[in-house]
Amino acid sequence: MSFDPNSDFFEIAFNVTEHTEAMLAYWDKNLICRYANKATADWFGITPEHMINKSHLSEILGTLFDVQLPYINGVLGGKIQVFDQVIHLYSGKAKNVRITYHPNYVEGEIKGFYAHMADISPLNNKSHDNKTGVEKLPEFVTQNDQLLENVAKTLNENLFIGFPSISALSKQHFVSESKLKRDFKQNFGKTIFSYYRYLQMEIADRYIREKRCNKNQMAVMLNFSNPSNFSACYHRYLEEKSSDGELIETQKEDNTHNKTLIEQAPIAIAMFDNQMQFIAASKRWVAEYKLENTGFIGKSIYEVLPATKKKCEKLHNHCLKGNIYQCDGLLLKKNDGTRVWLKWNIHPWFTTSGETGGLFIHTEDISKIKAIEKENKQAEKLLKRAATLSKIGTWTRDLLTHTMQWDNVIKSILEVPEYFVPDIKTIWKLFKQGKSERLSKKALKDALKYGSSFDIEVDMITAKGNSRKIRIIGYPEFQNNKCKKLSGILLDITPLSPFKTANFLTD
Known part of the structure; x- marks a missing residue:
C-alpha cells in the first residue's frame, strides 16, 4: 500500500506514536525531509521544525551519508534496505542501530522513502554467557578505542615521512574531522599534532642519547624545516620529562587526600591506580563486597573480585584512557556466589601532569529495582496477550503532524501486514459500502467539527476479503477550537459460529 505525500489528508503517514x-x-x-518525529532531537540534535522541508539527508547524516549512499540509492531504486550500523548520537553516546529504508510508490513512481532507525544495542550488547548466564559488556564501547588506536598507528608510520593532515586522517579512518580531534584529545590528552610531535621527540631522544645521530641530523630525518625548530621542540620535551619527578610528591599528597575522602564516603566507592590495584575503598564498598579482613589494598581488583576480570577488564582499559562510563544495570557474581544487578559509574582521575592515574568506581545494588521491572514486564506481556485474545486494538490520528497509528491487534483484525501504513483512502475501502460507510463518515465529521466522541458498530471487509463486525470508539482532542488529535479503540465483535465457539471452549 502507498499514498501520495501531497494528498489533502496526509503529507506523510507513519505507523508511529509521538513518544x-x-x-x-x-x-x-x-532527499529533502518531509517528516520527522520528536526522537530526531535525541538522535541528531535537531528538532523536526528545523528539519521538515529544510534539511537535506546529507546534512543530518554528516560523514555517515557517504557510507549509507549505496542503501539510499537502493531504496530510490525500489528495493527495501535493512542494515545495521554504529551511530554516535548528538549526546556522544554510541548505539548499535538497525536502519530500514522503505520505498514509497505513488502510481508506480517512487516519490521518496520512509526511514526507521531503532536502537538494537540491548539485542547486541546484552548477550549472555552460555555458561554463567551473566550479561556481557557492550562491545561498542571499545570500537571508538580501536579507531583511535588505528589513528595513532598511522601517526607512528609517518614519523619519518611527515605529518598527515587532519583531513587525510579523517578520510582514511572514516570519521569526521571534528569528532576525530575531540575524541583523540580526550583519549590521549594531547592534540593529534602534539601527540605526533611527542612520538618524534621520543625517537629523537633515544637516537641522540645512543649517539646514533646529532640534533641536526635528527632535524633532517624528521622533516623539520630548520634545526632551530627541532631544537625548540626537543628542549620542551626534555623539560616535560624533568618536571615529572617534581610532580610525584604533589601527586602523593593528592592521593592521600582522595584516599581519606573515599574511606569516609557513605556510598559504595573505590579508588584504583592505573594497574587497577586498590588504593582506597569506602566502608560501604567493603561491606557490600565482603572484603573485611582480606587485606585487599594494593591488590588488583581482578585478584580480589575474580568475576570482574572477564566482565570488566575491557571497560576498565577504555576508562583508563580518560573516558567516563555509566551503566544502568550489569549482572555480576559476588565472591559468595550471589548474583546482583549493579549500577556503575566509572570516572578516571588524573595526575598533576594530566595523565590518567587510575579510576574511581561507584556501584549501587539495584537488584530489587530489576526484580520489580521484571514483574512489570511480565504484567505488560499479560496485558498485551489479553488485548490480543479479546481483539481490542488502539488507534490514533494526529491532525497537526498528519500521522496515524494502528497497533498490531488492529492490523491482525483487518488482516493487513505488520508493515502496513494506514492512509485515509485505503481505510475507507475497508468499510462496507452503504450504511456502514455513511455512519463512519458522519461520526468522523461530527468529531472533527463539534468535538463529539463516538461509539459505532459497522461492517468492514478485511484486506483478505473477509467480513467483520467492528465496534469503533473515538475521542477527539481540541486545541484553540480545532481538533488536533483523534484516538480510540477498535474491537472485533464478529459473532463466532457454533463450530468455532465449541473449538474455542475445548482448546
Missing part, C-alpha cells in the same frame, strides 16, 4: 524512541522520518526523492 517512540525510534527515529522515524520521510525523505522525498530529492
Whole structure:
C-alpha cells in the first residue's frame, strides 16, 4: 500500500506514536525531509521544525551519508534496505542501530522513502554467557578505542615521512574531522599534532642519547624545516620529562587526600591506580563486597573480585584512557556466589601532569529495582496477550503532524501486514459500502467539527476479503477550537459460529 505525500489528508503517514524512541522520518526523492518525529532531537540534535522541508539527508547524516549512499540509492531504486550500523548520537553516546529504508510508490513512481532507525544495542550488547548466564559488556564501547588506536598507528608510520593532515586522517579512518580531534584529545590528552610531535621527540631522544645521530641530523630525518625548530621542540620535551619527578610528591599528597575522602564516603566507592590495584575503598564498598579482613589494598581488583576480570577488564582499559562510563544495570557474581544487578559509574582521575592515574568506581545494588521491572514486564506481556485474545486494538490520528497509528491487534483484525501504513483512502475501502460507510463518515465529521466522541458498530471487509463486525470508539482532542488529535479503540465483535465457539471452549 502507498499514498501520495501531497494528498489533502496526509503529507506523510507513519505507523508511529509521538513518544517512540525510534527515529522515524520521510525523505522525498530529492532527499529533502518531509517528516520527522520528536526522537530526531535525541538522535541528531535537531528538532523536526528545523528539519521538515529544510534539511537535506546529507546534512543530518554528516560523514555517515557517504557510507549509507549505496542503501539510499537502493531504496530510490525500489528495493527495501535493512542494515545495521554504529551511530554516535548528538549526546556522544554510541548505539548499535538497525536502519530500514522503505520505498514509497505513488502510481508506480517512487516519490521518496520512509526511514526507521531503532536502537538494537540491548539485542547486541546484552548477550549472555552460555555458561554463567551473566550479561556481557557492550562491545561498542571499545570500537571508538580501536579507531583511535588505528589513528595513532598511522601517526607512528609517518614519523619519518611527515605529518598527515587532519583531513587525510579523517578520510582514511572514516570519521569526521571534528569528532576525530575531540575524541583523540580526550583519549590521549594531547592534540593529534602534539601527540605526533611527542612520538618524534621520543625517537629523537633515544637516537641522540645512543649517539646514533646529532640534533641536526635528527632535524633532517624528521622533516623539520630548520634545526632551530627541532631544537625548540626537543628542549620542551626534555623539560616535560624533568618536571615529572617534581610532580610525584604533589601527586602523593593528592592521593592521600582522595584516599581519606573515599574511606569516609557513605556510598559504595573505590579508588584504583592505573594497574587497577586498590588504593582506597569506602566502608560501604567493603561491606557490600565482603572484603573485611582480606587485606585487599594494593591488590588488583581482578585478584580480589575474580568475576570482574572477564566482565570488566575491557571497560576498565577504555576508562583508563580518560573516558567516563555509566551503566544502568550489569549482572555480576559476588565472591559468595550471589548474583546482583549493579549500577556503575566509572570516572578516571588524573595526575598533576594530566595523565590518567587510575579510576574511581561507584556501584549501587539495584537488584530489587530489576526484580520489580521484571514483574512489570511480565504484567505488560499479560496485558498485551489479553488485548490480543479479546481483539481490542488502539488507534490514533494526529491532525497537526498528519500521522496515524494502528497497533498490531488492529492490523491482525483487518488482516493487513505488520508493515502496513494506514492512509485515509485505503481505510475507507475497508468499510462496507452503504450504511456502514455513511455512519463512519458522519461520526468522523461530527468529531472533527463539534468535538463529539463516538461509539459505532459497522461492517468492514478485511484486506483478505473477509467480513467483520467492528465496534469503533473515538475521542477527539481540541486545541484553540480545532481538533488536533483523534484516538480510540477498535474491537472485533464478529459473532463466532457454533463450530468455532465449541473449538474455542475445548482448546
